[in-house]
Amino acid sequence: MKEHRLMEKMNILLIYPKYPDTFWSFKHALKFISKKALHPPLGLLTVAAMLPGEWKKKLIDMNVANLKDKHLEWADYAFIGGMAVQKESVRDVIGRCKAAGVKIVAGGPLFTATPEEYPDVDHLILNEAEITLLPFLKDLARGEPGHVYSSEAFPELDKTPAALWELTRMNKYHSMSLQYSRGCPFSCEFCDITTLYGHKTRSKTKEQVVNELEALYKAGWRGSVFFVDDNFIGNRKKLKEHVLPAMIKWMKKRRYPFDLATEASIDLADDEELIRKMIQAGFEGVFIGIETPDDISLKECNKFQNRNRDLLAGVKRIQQLGLRVRGGFIVGFDNDCPETFERQISFIQESRIVTAMVGILNAPKGSRLYERLLIEGRLEKDVSGDNTDFTTNIIPKMGHDKLIEGYKEVIKGIYSPRAYYERVKAFLKEYKPLEKRKRGLHLRYIRYNLHYLDAPFKTLMILGIKDKARLYYWKLVIWSLFRRPLLLPMAITYMVYGFHFRKVFKTMN
Numbered sequence: 001m002k003e004h005r006l007m008e009k010m011n012i013l014l015i016y017p018k019y020p021d022t023f024w025s026f027k028h029a030l031k032f033i034s035k036k037a038l039h040p041p042l043g044l045l046t047v048a049a050m051l052p053g054e055w056k057k058k059l060i061d062m063n064v065a066n067l068k069d070k071h072l073e074w075a076d077y078a079f080i081g082g083m084a085v086q087k088e089s090v091r092d093v094i095g096r097c098k099a100a101g102v103k104i105v106a107g108g109p110l111f112t113a114t115p116e117e118y119p120d121v122d123h124l125i126l127n128e129a130e131i132t133l134l135p136f137l138k139d140l141a142r143g144e145p146g147h148v149y150s151s152e153a154f155p156e157l158d159k160t161p162a163a164l165w166e167l168t169r170m171n172k173y174h175s176m177s178l179q180y181s182r183g184c185p186f187s188c189e190f191c192d193i194t195t196l197y198g199h200k201t202r203s204k205t206k207e208q209v210v211n212e213l214e215a216l217y218k219a220g221w222r223g224s225v226f227f228v229d230d231n232f233i234g235n236r237k238k239l240k241e242h243v244l245p246a247m248i249k250w251m252k253k254r255r256y257p258f259d260l261a262t263e264a265s266i267d268l269a270d271d272e273e274l275i276r277k278m279i280q281a282g283f284e285g286v287f288i289g290i291e292t293p294d295d296i297s298l299k300e301c302n303k304f305q306n307r308n309r310d311l312l313a314g315v316k317r318i319q320q321l322g323l324r325v326r327g328g329f330i331v332g333f334d335n336d337c338p339e340t341f342e343r344q345i346s347f348i349q350e351s352r353i354v355t356a357m358v359g360i361l362n363a364p365k366g367s368r369l370y371e372r373l374l375i376e377g378r379l380e381k382d383v384s385g386d387n388t389d390f391t392t393n394i395i396p397k398m399g400h401d402k403l404i405e406g407y408k409e410v411i412k413g414i415y416s417p418r419a420y421y422e423r424v425k426a427f428l429k430e431y432k433p434l435e436k437r438k439r440g441l442h443l444r445y446i447r448y449n450l451h452y453l454d455a456p457f458k459t460l461m462i463l464g465i466k467d468k469a470r471l472y473y474w475k476l477v478i479w480s481l482f483r484r485p486l487l488l489p490m491a492i493t494y495m496v497y498g499f500h501f502r503k504v505f506k507t508m509n
Helices: 002-008 027-033 042-050 069-074 084-100 109-113 129-141 193-197 206-218 236-253 266-270 272-280 295-300 311-321 338-351 368-376 400-415 417-430 443-448 450-466 470-483 485-508
Strands: 011-016 056-061 077-081 103-107 123-125 175-178 223-227 258-264 283-291 324-331 356-360
Touching (some): 011 069, 027 450, 042 056, 042 129, 056 069, 069 084, 077 084, 084 109, 103 109, 109 193, 123 129, 175 206, 206 258, 236 272, 266 283, 266 311, 272 283, 272 311, 283 311, 311 324, 311 338, 311 417, 324 338, 324 400, 338 356, 338 400, 338 417, 356 400, 400 417, 400 485, 417 485, 470 485
Parallel strands (some): 011 056, 011 077, 077 103, 103 123, 175 223, 223 258, 258 283, 324 356
């Protein structure tokens, strides 16, 4: 009875560690709209929904708020989630929890990949919480919680609950997040996703997706929503026949309150019907892993879905149909050569991919690349989790200095003001806006986005007056006003992105 009463009174502090300042953080861009972070911690919020309803729960996302001593004093347990790029902050959080005498429960990709590195964590809930969290909760109720809970099974997602949005401060974020599926059918050597989530695409039902959209709507959110799936189109048949039609119906009913984006493989370009249905459902952008235009390097990393196709034509086809492409690129493959860097620059400029994330090849633990290089004796040190910080845990065949020199050449070649603004202008010239939708006047959009009102003034002051690249800013503004006036907001958004990329590169360089 005593244990039962203690369980009823449990105070749970969910802690999401800080991200470092990287290309991916958009930290310098978010300042223009007075936002603190891109997305809330969807994983932790979903775990919160799996915990007993009678428990009291608080979320501290350290990217939007400080973790204070009073939070730790309140907590019976601290639940920590995180990824490799957050490991420095994770260690600090663990130290503070131990000093405060708070029991730690930890899970997520970071802890699942390297549980042996966190002996101070009291309870490790590894792999996917749909399987491993319940046994922990049962043991905890008996007063006998174990140290490690893991599973080699991959759960179906039809019982996964919606995130507990009431724990978030929505006005601190640029976008909300949802997840439709896990798993990826491909086998890229450098990727650990299939180790974490398997090859089979497991997905939620159309009812779950619609209910989660509705939950966000009822929570008051209006604006951007990112589907965090590693490959949203892993099961095309289900998407086209069931999920997207249900989303289209819901979005029309609610008068398009959300702008959607996600991640997909390049073979999306082969399916015009799928692209059009995604656009009808509210999708505006998609992140695609291009990696490299060099076929020999694609073969090396087993990115067969990108081989034997015209990658440039594929990107342009997707963009011409109305989806804006963000691209992921990698340098540092064994077959890369000095000419590779120039080819990367040329591809990015010609493809009109404005947001091109170029990183150095790393070998995350759990990837087949890690296992191969371990055998070859070419693993140098621990991976930072950030492939844009000039570090790698791989001893590159071309030599470390040449790789770093070439990587800097690529970054300068695509994010120097002249090159970047030329790419933005070229994209705007070719871009066909999405089909017109009967978007409603969503008053709650104003509630969560009041800080956007001073964004034009900040943009003018920083980019138009203070920034050294202000001449390019004014040229593009004037061109947009006269040639593509309806796309001026998009042009300004991209200029803000470019400012962020230049700031990060200058800080790292």
